[in-house]
Amino acid sequence: MTSASPTRRDRLAVAAEVADALALRHPVVALESTLLSHGLPPGRNLAVARRLERAVRDAGAVPATIAVLxxxxxxxxxxxxxDRVCDPDAGLAKLSLRDVGPALGLGRSGATTVAGTAALADAVGIGVFATGGLGGVHLPAPGEPGTWDVSADLGVLARTPILVVCSGVKSVLDIPATLEVLETHSVPVLGYRTDHFPAFYRRSSGLxxxxxxxxxxxxxxxxxxxxxxxxxxxxLANPIPPEAELDAALHDRLLTEGMALLAERGVRGSAVTPVLLEHFHTASGGASLNANEELVVANARLAAEVAVRGAAMSERVSERFDTAPPGNAADERGEEGA
Structure with a gap:
């Protein structure tokens, strides 16, 4: 006798607080775990994780940090x-959407990227997600004519109705090409209190x-x-807070050094961002770590504020339809136009 295959419910474990909030249509904000497991040093990652969840709560929403365990x-x-997600000895893999299914099926553990987090959040009905930076189109390596290296984040956003609050994309990426891909896939890009697309550590990419x-x-x-x-x-592109922005000269020097390091080591694909971030963190004397923390906390706070407003709008619409007299909009419009 064969055992039954695991159901979707078996593989999706929604925390009671999150489930209750979703059932009551209260605001919920998804948070990724790759930043914690792979993007920040031990100790600081757990402090940032707690700060992110607190920022969401303080703004009136429920945090839902997502991982595969x-x-x-x-x-x-x-x-x-x-604690486990932030433990450097836990050995969590980095899971984009293509990796999530196999990890679930094989009983593995991992931290979810923007793509993986967005898909899992949408699967349970969470419509708002806060992160640091969105993935994008990678620049070609020196001497190469072009690249097919495009982040899965963009493809997932093309087919997933979720709001991603971020500080744009990192300046190591091809930002014009990234914006073009988003346009091709009908993904609106909104600047929050800015007319310029942010570049992660810098408030403006010039675009x-x-x-x-x-x-x-x-x-x-x-x-x-x-x-x-x-x-x-x-x-929703939210520039890094002005007081946390990296100095322009420092940023440009670190970026030039980082690009040279990538070329020297022949780094490609998903390894690019970790190597680049590590160089920024070590060569900036910790300035980039401070910037990274402040921008992602600001994004979590803004995401919660938008989620709260969205939930209030949804509640008003629901009340309007619950109390509306019989009839429909088409009938009413026809009478007005008669």
Missing amino acids: DGRAMIGLTPAEL PVPLRVDDPGQAAAAVAAHRALAGSGVV
Whole structure:
């Protein structure tokens, strides 16, 4: 007699607090785990993890940090599970969306990237996600004419109706090409209180954003309207706080050194970002770590504010339809036009 195959419920474990919030249509914000497991040094990663969740709570939403542990997608982590994700000896793999299914099926553990986190958040009905930087189109290595190295983040956003709040993309990427791919896939890019697309450690990449919003309510309204028309996600580009921005000369020197290091080592694909971040962290004397922490906390706070406004808008719409008299919009419009 063969055992039954695991069901989707067996593989998706939603924390009670998160499940209750979703059932009541209260605001929830998804948070990724790759930043914690692979992007920050031990000790600091756990402090940042706690700070992110606190920022979401302080803004009125419920945090849902996401990871895969022992073959189960954990949507919201206990303190012990958060400790495990941040433990350098835990050996968590880096899981993009292509890796999540196999990890679940094989009983593995891993930290989820933007792509993996967005897909798992959407699977349980979470519509807002905060991260540091979005993946994008990689620049070709020196001497190469072009590249096919495009982050899975962009493909997932093309078909997943989730709002991603981020500080743009890292300056090591081909930012014009990244914006072009987002446009091709009908993913709106909104600049939060800015007319320029951010470049992670720097507030501006020098490139314009197609649309600008100046408060969480505007962002929530834009996202709601887009979801009524399309199945793709939305990017809300939130520049790093001015006081945390890296000095321009320091940033440019680190970027030049980092690109040379990548070429020297022949680094490609998913290994590029960790190597580059490590160089920034060590060569900047910790300045880039401070910048990274402040921008991701600011994004978590903004994501929660937008989620709160979005939940309030949804509640008002629900109340309107619950109390509306019989009839439909088409009938009413026809009477007005008669």
